Amino acid sequence: MTHPLPAPALSRLSLLLTSCATLGLLAALPASAQQSGGTVSLGTIFIDTASDGTDDDETIVADQVTSGSGLPSDVMDSSATISVITSKEIAQRGAQTTEQILQYTSGISTDFYGRDDRYDYFKIRGYDATTYRDGMLIGDAFGGVREEPFAFDRVEVLKGANSTAFGVGDPGGAVNFITKSPTGERLREIYGTLGSFNHKELGFDLGDTFAGSGDLSWRLTGKMQDAEAETDGSNDDETFLMGGLAWRPTDRTTVSLVYDYLYRDGYPNSSGYPATGDDFDRDLFLGEPDFNYLDTDRHTLTFKLEHDFGGGLELGTTARYTKGTGGFGYVFLDAVTSEADTTVSRYYFANDADFENFVADAHLLYETSFGTLSSRTMGGIEYRDNHRENTLWYTRAADIDWTDPVYTGGLDLDATDPYQDTTTDTEVASLYLQQEFAWDRLIVQGGLRRDWIDNSITDNLTDVTTESDDVEDTLRLGLTYKLSPNLSLFGSYAESVVPANLGDEPERGRQYEIGVKYRPDGFRGLFSASIYDLTKYNETVTNADTLLEEVRGESRVRGIDLEAKAELTEQLAFTAAYTYLETEILESDNGANNGNRLASTPEHSGSVWADYSVPGQGSFGDLNLGLGVRYTGEYWRSDANTSKTDAAWIWDAAVGYEIAENTRMRLAVTNLLDEKHIAQGGFSTDYYNAGREISVTLNHSW
Structure with a gap:
């Protein structure tokens, strides 16, 4: 594959960054031995509070972010576009799903599969997004x-290629969830929710130190949900439990262990509506009540060790093990x-998956200065081992009359042959290096990463195994110039890589971006604008209707993101976002879609x-109107560009009221005007967008 930069240039950049990092890390050893004291700085690379000490539950404007370089930074110093949705913003809007959390963020499109709830559907800058949790790949x-x-304190959206800092991922960007963990502070919160479709929910978030032991703290978070869904014959139940322990033997060391369990017993989707052009009722169910499920049963255990050696040298280590099962049938x-007979043909569609994942990361961060030049160097290693067994069934079911549905029963999967049965093992070992130099108003960031990717896919139906063994290098360069403390210009070049699917080579991406950020003095706010050009090569995409991989080849996205978050006064706050995307498929299978626009974008x-x-x-208590x-x-x-979904305006609203001290009620309404349109169509089937949903939550803390 032709690299975006010539090999000699890459070699010189690699040598320069490696030399800088080596000098920095060697200098750290005597410095750490000679100095003591210093401020506490936890080794994780994600910061979840604002720079002035304001917690995320007190503001919608975050000051600290993880930049595209992987180094924690003030938002004005980062040479990347990053949006942060704080816990206060999530609460104000009453967002209950990942898609709802992301709906007011620039560069992101959501809900393009309508009432299909098998997955979290969102794209960043035209491409499917990679998700992380505390910087570790999900x-x-x-x-x-x-x-x-409810498991997370904040959600960070990292836009553009980020493989150098965070590992394998698509060029459009990534979503990083910041987990609630023991803080050592007393926390008592409970809530209850009632809502549309017989929605009943109870949750709690509790934390404290153990009696007589200020260095050992705990946190327990959970929710239980019993609900139905918009479509007849569907349910949406959930049990979530997360418990964490943190030990801080000194002000320089933190050891934590967090376990969480997620169980979902939900529904996959509405089964769709006949593509006749008629306006069907949203609750019409043309599937089978005895074969309509979406199951998740997942266990996750996370260990962290963070230590500040002093003298600017810090260590961060994280390991996470995940095991679970999942699947759907409808x-x-x-x-x-x-x-004439108002009948439509049907098929049973089912998926069954077992997965087991392990990921571990260890890094050193060294901060120093050389006169007026400050330096931050991070070097680390990462290891990932992902195993997944995936089976798919697709078989004929009886036709149904959509004016008078008569259900015929479910399907015995044990007695039915699947059309796909695969075992995928992906092993990735990585070395990465991030370097930042800051002098006066100029900040230079660079990063290099090498991934050794071993991928094995076994077709259990034919007993054929396809293996690939790749070594991939990714690069990132970023430059920020601060015209003033409140106004920054930035530009960056970044690359991405993901393991191969159908092709022989991994999928690669690259992005060029320039932008500006403004943080006013008169009120708390952040305004940003960016222009970008990104390309993805050797690309495969997953067909949502069949879950099979399809070759796309090469595509390009050029766009503009505008975003504003501001608290103009103590009473008035707002967020605003706008995105323009110009997309094009450059190469496709047999050239059939060349020149077309990307789907769902x-x-x-x-x-x-x-x-x-x-x-x-x-x-009268405080009143919030949103x-x-x-x-x-x-x-x-x-991608064939044969049918379109029309443009749509959707309104949401929320009202919060303080009933008593530490007790609040919140009314949230999504799709306030009950806007209805076909969000997605496929296989002669239409799917509507989600209809109006109303929820009332009572929250009490003490």
């Missing part, structure tokens, strides 16, 4: 487990067999959310 959002947002509508999208607080007086609107432009439903 996997692709599409095809993966739907995460439980009846998939196919073509209309007779409009609107050219224009935008959103605004405003929140106004009315301070309480006398016997109103938002999301615009999604028209988009093609497939």
Whole structure:
């Protein structure tokens, strides 16, 4: 494969960065031996509080982020576009799913599969997104487990290629969830929710130190949900439990262990509606009540060790083990067999998966200065071992009359031959290096990463194994110039890589980006704008209808992101976002789609959310009024560009009221005006966007 930069240039950059890092790390040893004291700095590479000490539950504007370099930075110093959705913003909007959390962020498109709830559907800058948890890979959002947002303090959206800092991933960007963990502070919170479709939910978030032991703390978080769904014959139940222990024997060392369990007993989707052009009721169910499930049963254990040696040298180590099962089964509508008889053909569609993942990371961070030049160097190693067994069934079911449905029963998977049965083992060993130099107003960031990727896919139906053994290098260069403490210009070049699927070579991506950030003095806020050009090579995509890989080849996205988050006064806050994307398929299988636009990617999208607080007086408590609107432009439903989804405006609202001290009630409404349109169509089947949902939550803390 032709590298975006010539080999000699890469060699010189590699030598320069390696030399700088080696000098930095060698200098750290005597410095750490001679110096003591210093401020506490935990070794994790994600910061979850603002630079002025303001917690994420007190503001919607984050000051500290993890930059594209992988180094924790002030937002004005980062040479990348990163959006942070804090816990306060999540609470204000009453967001209950990952898609709802991300809906008001620039560069992201969501909900393009409508009432299909098998996965978290979102794209960043036109491409499926990779998800991380505390900087550790989870996997692709599409095809993966739907995460439980109540487990996280904040969500960071890293836009653009980030393989140098965070490992394998797509060029559009990644979503990083920051886990709630023991803080050593007293925490007592419980809540209850009632909502549409018989939704009942109880949750708690508790934490403290153990009596008589200030250095040992705990946290327990969980929720239980009993609910139905918009479509008849569907349920949406969940149990989530997370417990953590943290030991801080000194002010320089933290050891933590967090276990969490996620169980979902939900529904995959509405089974769709016949593509006749008729307007069907959303609750119409044309599947099979006895064969309509979406199951997740996952256990995760995370260990962290963080130590500050002093003298600017810190160590961070994290290891995570995950094991679980998942799958779905439902009846998939196919073509209309007779409009006169109002019948449509159907197929049983099912998936069963077992997965086991291990990932470990260890890194050293060294900070020093040489006169007026400050330096930060991070070097680390990472190891990932992912195992997945995946089986798919697709077999004929009886036709059904959509005006008078008669159900015929489920399917015995044990007595049915699958159409795909694979075992995938992916092993990745990585070395990475990040370097930052800051002098006066200029900040230079660079990163190199080498991944040794071993990938094995066994077709259990034919007993044929396909193996690949690749060594991939990725590079990132970033430059920030601060015109003033409140205004920054930045530019970057970044690369990405993911293991091969159908092709012989891994999928690679590259992105060029320039942008500007402004943080005003008069009020808490952040305004950003960026222009980018990204390309992906050797590309395969997963067909959501069949879950099979399809060759795309090469594609390009050029775009603009605009975003604003501001707390103008103590009473008024808002977020606003706009994205323009120009997409093109450059190479496709047999050239059939060359020149077409990418599927499920609107050219224009935008959103605004405003929140106004009315301070309480006398016997009346504080009142919060929130109103938002999301615009999604028209988009093609497939790469073939044969049918479109129309543009749509969707309104959301939320009202919060302080009933008593430390007790609040929140009313949240998504799709306030019950806007209805076909979000996705495929296999002669249409899917509507999600309808209006209302929830009321009572929250108490003490």
